[in-house]
Amino acid sequence: MMKCQGGHGFRTRQEWEEFFNEYMSLISGISQDHILSPQLDIPKEQWVKEYRKRSQYIRKVYGQIEALLDQHMRYFTRSPEHWDEVTAGSLLSYLFRNCIQIDDSEMCMGAVDSLIPYYEEKQDEVALMKCYMVKMVGYATLDTVNWTKEILAYSRKAAALYEKNFDLLNEEERSMGISIYDFEADQLTEMANKGDITRNALVSEYLPTYHKSMEMIDRVIDSVDLTEKLHSSLPDIRMLFQSRLASLAVRLPADVFTDELLHFLYETAKTMYEKMLEEQTDEIGSVAVNEITCLMAGRMIGSADDETVRNRIMELEQLFPEPKSEGERQCDSILLEADQVIILSMRHLAERNPFMITDLKKVLKSAIRRVVTVPHRTFSEYVLCNDVYHSICPNLKYLDDRAEIVQSLLGMTVFRQMQTAFHTLMVGKCAVLITTHLIDEQPELLAGQLGTKNRDEVRNQKETIIHFSYLAALLHDIGKLFCSAVINMQYRKITDIEFQTIKFHPGTGGALLSMIPQLKEFHDIAAGHHRSFDGKTGYPMDFDNTKSPIKIFIDLITICDSLDAATDTLGRNYTTAKSFEQVLAELQANAGSYYSDVLVDFISNSRNLKKELAALIEEERGQVYYDVYSMLESMSAEM
Numbered sequence: 001m002m003k004c005q006g007g008h009g010f011r012t013r014q015e016w017e018e019f020f021n022e023y024m025s026l027i028s029g030i031s032q033d034h035i036l037s038p039q040l041d042i043p044k045e046q047w048v049k050e051y052r053k054r055s056q057y058i059r060k061v062y063g064q065i066e067a068l069l070d071q072h073m074r075y076f077t078r079s080p081e082h083w084d085e086v087t088a089g090s091l092l093s094y095l096f097r098n099c100i101q102i103d104d105s106e107m108c109m110g111a112v113d114s115l116i117p118y119y120e121e122k123q124d125e126v127a128l129m130k131c132y133m134v135k136m137v138g139y140a141t142l143d144t145v146n147w148t149k150e151i152l153a154y155s156r157k158a159a160a161l162y163e164k165n166f167d168l169l170n171e172e173e174r175s176m177g178i179s180i181y182d183f184e185a186d187q188l189t190e191m192a193n194k195g196d197i198t199r200n201a202l203v204s205e206y207l208p209t210y211h212k213s214m215e216m217i218d219r220v221i222d223s224v225d226l227t228e229k230l231h232s233s234l235p236d237i238r239m240l241f242q243s244r245l246a247s248l249a250v251r252l253p254a255d256v257f258t259d260e261l262l263h264f265l266y267e268t269a270k271t272m273y274e275k276m277l278e279e280q281t282d283e284i285g286s287v288a289v290n291e292i293t294c295l296m297a298g299r300m301i302g303s304a305d306d307e308t309v310r311n312r313i314m315e316l317e318q319l320f321p322e323p324k325s326e327g328e329r330q331c332d333s334i335l336l337e338a339d340q341v342i343i344l345s346m347r348h349l350a351e352r353n354p355f356m357i358t359d360l361k362k363v364l365k366s367a368i369r370r371v372v373t374v375p376h377r378t379f380s381e382y383v384l385c386n387d388v389y390h391s392i393c394p395n396l397k398y399l400d401d402r403a404e405i406v407q408s409l410l411g412m413t414v415f416r417q418m419q420t421a422f423h424t425l426m427v428g429k430c431a432v433l434i435t436t437h438l439i440d441e442q443p444e445l446l447a448g449q450l451g452t453k454n455r456d457e458v459r460n461q462k463e464t465i466i467h468f469s470y471l472a473a474l475l476h477d478i479g480k481l482f483c484s485a486v487i488n489m490q491y492r493k494i495t496d497i498e499f500q501t502i503k504f505h506p507g508t509g510g511a512l513l514s515m516i517p518q519l520k521e522f523h524d525i526a527a528g529h530h531r532s533f534d535g536k537t538g539y540p541m542d543f544d545n546t547k548s549p550i551k552i553f554i555d556l557i558t559i560c561d562s563l564d565a566a567t568d569t570l571g572r573n574y575t576t577a578k579s580f581e582q583v584l585a586e587l588q589a590n591a592g593s594y595y596s597d598v599l600v601d602f603i604s605n606s607r608n609l610k611k612e613l614a615a616l617i618e619e620e621r622g623q624v625y626y627d628v629y630s631m632l633e634s635m636s637a638e639m
Helices: 013-029 044-077 085-098 105-122 125-142 148-164 171-177 179-193 199-223 234-246 259-279 284-301 306-318 333-352 354-372 378-398 402-412 418-441 455-460 462-475 478-487 496-502 505-514 517-528 551-567 580-589 597-605 607-618 621-638
Strands: none
Touching: 013 044, 013 085, 044 105, 044 621, 085 105, 085 125, 085 171, 105 125, 105 496, 125 148, 125 171, 125 179, 125 378, 125 496, 148 179, 148 199, 171 179, 171 199, 179 199, 179 234, 179 378, 199 234, 234 259, 234 284, 259 284, 284 306, 284 333, 306 333, 306 354, 333 354, 333 378, 354 378, 354 402, 378 402, 378 478, 378 517, 402 462, 402 478, 402 517, 418 462, 418 551, 418 597, 418 607, 418 621, 455 462, 462 517, 462 551, 478 496, 478 505, 505 517, 517 551, 551 580, 551 597, 551 607, 580 597, 580 607, 597 607, 607 621
């Protein structure tokens, strides 16, 4: 690679591409997909030994990546005066073209954060448009739900400059810039899924965005050669804009629309469906999205009845491929979108026709199986999170068995992130140990919980209380669904924006659990496990853990969470693990403020509990990690 003067950064887009290829290769080499499976018929001790070797290797790569970033990226981002026109321009050109595919969105964001003041001073609006688009993509891939305002803000800033400077853009800039409208419309669509789009917002925000996106993509199509690879997908993107608009018939209730809007949606959906028939596409995801959308729009204006729509949905769903194909896990974003359309449509039908709930359950289970097998990549996580949050989780309540709901939820959230899966099971085992000793030694501390009135009732309800404690631990981190890119990242230090993204997970977890009546009792655990015992610090600050009726369980999970996180010798490759005694000393030092003084005193005074916790943390962690993989294999088979 040719380096800039002084050995920092690069002078051409090709050289930056080579740098990013090397960087992504290092990341790929330590991907969780490379973790040794316990199903290879090797002894547990050998598997743990191999996993320790892998952790040591990741620590080594972590150092290599940090040095690489310090030399070629942070040299500029920490001291923006180092930027020069050639280095900045070649990097921005590469990021604008490739940011959607790069599996490290925050590194891209950090670069453009440094470039924005540089280009503001130069009043280079085209460069600023590119910076804003990279920021938009970065926020979307970090957490598409909690960063909605930021995604919309940057998409609109980018769109304004794109339109203003359109005649100055080259063909690549015109073509790639269409992604701005794609992400903006996607955010508005997800707002529709959440019920945040009123009739006024539909008229003042969504429709103008749609019409402007159609205007701009038509301008681009008219100005480029569609036979070139870069531009060949533009007609498909145009159809996607139309399809997304038509899908509002599935996502919003009929009373949001005027009669004029309803007929406009129907005509748009009908046009899309007829074009699909004309092109004779065999892509079942596209067929399902367009035909079902057309049927649901027709249902709104009275041209299709519920039974006809239901029958066709079930026929189409039968044509979907099995989640696994020839042993390979694949991500088909169109199939995930089709799952959304099918589930939301069946929910509308089942609400009016309760006998169709059986069909809703069937399509829901199929979608869950597909989600569990989606590979862990940045863009697939972006697509998947929307599917899980907006269509699957709100409908898990229709499943009959709570155990099935828990397994499905864990498979789509916690067990998509190996580090979170390991941590969750360790927290669960810590919680069971502490709860068991509490009931045996000081049951009065739990009197009043889960319907008990005194110590005798606590002892009589021992199994129920222990199971509640274990489930609370399993569910406490499900909000990490939306920060997979950060959680799965074991190869460099996290940044401020990534830490802020992680801080969303208690609130997101609480929101997910509140969607499911069968699990709503665990809301406070998820929402409060990062709040301090005294309620004065921690996050999220808008949840008052001190008023929770199950506060002792929040306090318990908070302690167990810290016990595992601080003593992890295998999974957290970015930190040095502490001993059990060191962490216990920290708990004691913060008892009464961050941690429950009652629980810390209990642990400190229970010799057998301390011995068992130390053994679990310092000696049995490898077995727990091995168990996680066995659970994953079993879960995959059952799905």
